[in-house]
Amino acid sequence: QVQLVESGGGLVQAGGSLRLSCAASGRSSSNLCMGWFRQAPGKEREFVAAISWTGESTDYTDSVDGRFTISRDNAKNTVHLQMNSLKPEDTAVYYCAAKLGAIVNWPEGYNYWGQGTQVTVSS
8 A cells, every 4th residue: 555645735926836745655666656647626637747666757748848847766755746837727736646567647547646735826
């Protein structure tokens, strides 16, 4: 079993930055693919970014590519999402997720989920 706890959300003005963190416990995260998803009010949960367990492979949704960076520290069982040049449309609850195996970009592919952290970007 894996427990995931997100932190780092908050309120920021458009153009600003936030860094989200996800701490994994219960087992080593070193063989887990880690992902970030987000869900805005009235919308479905959508893929944001994912990183392989080695950290060598990453994937981003088009709308955040070049603005967001996912990284991980397996020694500390943490994954981060650096978000720059934030836009009001980035406003959502951001969820950390984990799975064994290769990167996938659909939520049904992930077995473990955090409770989420709110990110609000004001215009």
